[in-house]
Amino acid sequence: MLQIAGLDVRYGPIRALRGVSIEVGRGEFVGIVGPNGAGKSTLLLSIVGMVRPQSGRIEHDGTALMGRPPEEIVRRGIALVPEGREIFGELTVEENLRLGTTIRKDRRAAEADVERMMKEFPILGERRRGQAGKLSGGEQQQLAIARAMLGDPKLLLLDEPSLGLAPLITKQVYQVLKRLNEAGVTILVVEQNPKRIMKAATRLYVLRNGQLAFSGPPEALERAEDLDRAYFGFNEKARPLP
Amino acid sequence: MTAFLQVLADAASQGSLYALSALGIGLIFGIMRLVNFAHGEFIMIGAYMLMLSAAPYVPLAILATLAAVILLALLTERIAFRPVRRANPTTLLVTSFAVSFFLQYLFVLIEGARPKGFDFLSSLAEPFVIGEVRVPKLNIVTIGITLVLLAALAFFLKRTHFGIQMRAAALNFRMARLLGVKANRIIAVAFAMSGVLAAVVSVLYVAARGELSPVMGLQLALVGFVSTVIGGMGSLLGAVVGGFLVGALTVALQASLPLELRPFREAFVFAIVIVVLLARPRGLFRGREARERV
Numbered sequence: 001m002l003q004i005a006g007l008d009v010r011y012g013p014i015r016a017l018r019g020v021s022i023e024v025g026r027g028e029f030v031g032i033v034g035p036n037g038a039g040k041s042t043l044l045l046s047i048v049g050m051v052r053p054q055s056g057r058i059e060h061d062g063t064a065l066m067g068r069p070p071e072e073i074v075r076r077g078i079a080l081v082p083e084g085r086e087i088f089g090e091l092t093v094e095e096n097l098r099l100g101t102t103i104r105k106d107r108r109a110a111e112a113d114v115e116r117m118m119k120e121f122p123i124l125g126e127r128r129r130g131q132a133g134k135l136s137g138g139e140q141q142q143l144a145i146a147r148a149m150l151g152d153p154k155l156l157l158l159d160e161p162s163l164g165l166a167p168l169i170t171k172q173v174y175q176v177l178k179r180l181n182e183a184g185v186t187i188l189v190v191e192q193n194p195k196r197i198m199k200a201a202t203r204l205y206v207l208r209n210g211q212l213a214f215s216g217p218p219e220a221l222e223r224a225e226d227l228d229r230a231y232f233g234f235n236e237k238a239r240p241l242p
Numbered sequence: 243m244t245a246f247l248q249v250l251a252d253a254a255s256q257g258s259l260y261a262l263s264a265l266g267i268g269l270i271f272g273i274m275r276l277v278n279f280a281h282g283e284f285i286m287i288g289a290y291m292l293m294l295s296a297a298p299y300v301p302l303a304i305l306a307t308l309a310a311v312i313l314l315a316l317l318t319e320r321i322a323f324r325p326v327r328r329a330n331p332t333t334l335l336v337t338s339f340a341v342s343f344f345l346q347y348l349f350v351l352i353e354g355a356r357p358k359g360f361d362f363l364s365s366l367a368e369p370f371v372i373g374e375v376r377v378p379k380l381n382i383v384t385i386g387i388t389l390v391l392l393a394a395l396a397f398f399l400k401r402t403h404f405g406i407q408m409r410a411a412a413l414n415f416r417m418a419r420l421l422g423v424k425a426n427r428i429i430a431v432a433f434a435m436s437g438v439l440a441a442v443v444s445v446l447y448v449a450a451r452g453e454l455s456p457v458m459g460l461q462l463a464l465v466g467f468v469s470t471v472i473g474g475m476g477s478l479l480g481a482v483v484g485g486f487l488v489g490a491l492t493v494a495l496q497a498s499l500p501l502e503l504r505p506f507r508e509a510f511v512f513a514i515v516i517v518v519l520l521a522r523p524r525g526l527f528r529g530r531e532a533r534e535r536v
Contacts, residue, residue: 069419071419071424074420086414086417088413090413098403102403102407103421
């Protein structure tokens with residue numbers, strides 16, 4: 001469904017991604033973990049066209065995505081729930097959800113889906129006329145996911161959905177993602193904290209210093225030292241800084 | 243009491259023109275953090291369009307003015323502002339000055355620098371008498387049109403899907419685009435709307451003053467800009483309130499200053515503006531000028 005090959009991204013002198021290649025198949029639940037500054041967000045932003053890579057390839061169902069604007073990429077069925085959720089705090093919950101339907105052609109079906117979403121996430125229904133900025137962190141995360149889903153995406157990208165959430169809330173968020181995945185949505189999640197994602201994902205990538213350090217099933221990283229090695233590069237010769 | 247009501251009526255009509263000018267500038271600033279000083283030239287060119295198309299049939303002339311200014315606003319966006327949209331705010335500001343001066347001197351070249359008299363809808367100058375207050379019909383028309391436009395804009399922004407997209411884009415353009423909001427279309431529509439606001443000011447201004455000149459837009463753009471700053475950059479409500487406030491201030495000073503000080507009215511207006519900003523540096527309504535652009 002999504003193929004990325006040899007992706008290079010620079011911010012001025014800083015090389016955020018170096019030759020990163022990943023693949024996401026239809027119906028998969030893929031996780032990308034790595035420490036702060038590993039390039040995880042950059043990777044997701046490159047996919048949706050918010051960051052322009054220097055070289056490499058990003059293909060979605062055989063179509064090259066690079067160079068296309070975000071508003072076109074989202075219309076291909078790729079939605080991003082960005083880091084920090086980025087809900088429109090001064091708009092109402094309902095307006096936020098409506099915005100999720102921007103790319104839908106069938107307005108009536110879209111309106112019905114907004115109503116359905118407010119039943120699926122009852123707290124959003126209760127607060128529909130309230131300012132979205134007044135929701136708690138967990139509620140905002142639900143709103144961000146619901147809003148992304150209203151565009152009817154086939155591939156859902158999430159940037160640190162557990163950031164700033166209590167463990168119990170994180171668990172709920174992952175239950176929602178699991179349900180969506182079972183309903184046929186392909187999911188690619190980026191997390192700094194690998195704990196939750198290792199349980200949920202069917203396949204895992206570890207990104208470190210802008211490069212892939214591991215790819216495979218999460219079970220391969222079950223032993224703590226294996227994870228540490230992939231995650232932090234322990235037990236490896238010191239690598240010169242770029 | 244009568245004197246007070248008289249001043250109030252004058253202030254409301256002067257404030258209407260300022261509020262409409264401020265709204266045109268505030269709308270573009272809210273969406274793309276661009277202070278469009280060329281807005282004054284949109285108004286000026288609208289006025290010339292009105293004169294040049296002045297058919298005996300007034301509605302046709304007004305329609306031609308509207309169409310011309312909308313087209314001008316769209317062209318300006320496409321040719322001058324779109325290529326520098328991602329540049330820093332200073333570049334945008336300088337570009338808007340360049341466009342402003344270019345259009346101004348273009349009209350000096352075509353029409354000459356001297357003001358021209360133009361008698362338009364002068365029948366509206368007749369007063370409408372309520373008790374002892376005499377309000378020119380034009381003032382009532384001005385206030386009425388302003389209220390209708392404000393209501394229409396509020397309805398558009400609050401109730402239509404495109405309006406919600408526009409508000410979202412003003413709050414966080416990056417996220418709006420991630421949801422599929424089309425940047426080019428939103429910005430073009432914002433410019434078209436600022437064109438409508440400018441054209442309306444052209445018509446009302448010419449009807450009130452009976453003359454036009456290539457520099458006529460300068461003061462309106464400046465006052466519009468100051469009004470948006472007072473109201474709080476990025477807040478449309480603030481722009482409207484700021485416009486009415488500056489209008490009211492101007493009229494109140496005109497009525498209350500001793501005769502020998504009246505020529506310096508503007509100095510007093512702007513001194514009060516400075517005091518307001520010293521007390522509330524971010525404007526009366528908190529703006530969002532710190533947010534990133536497209």
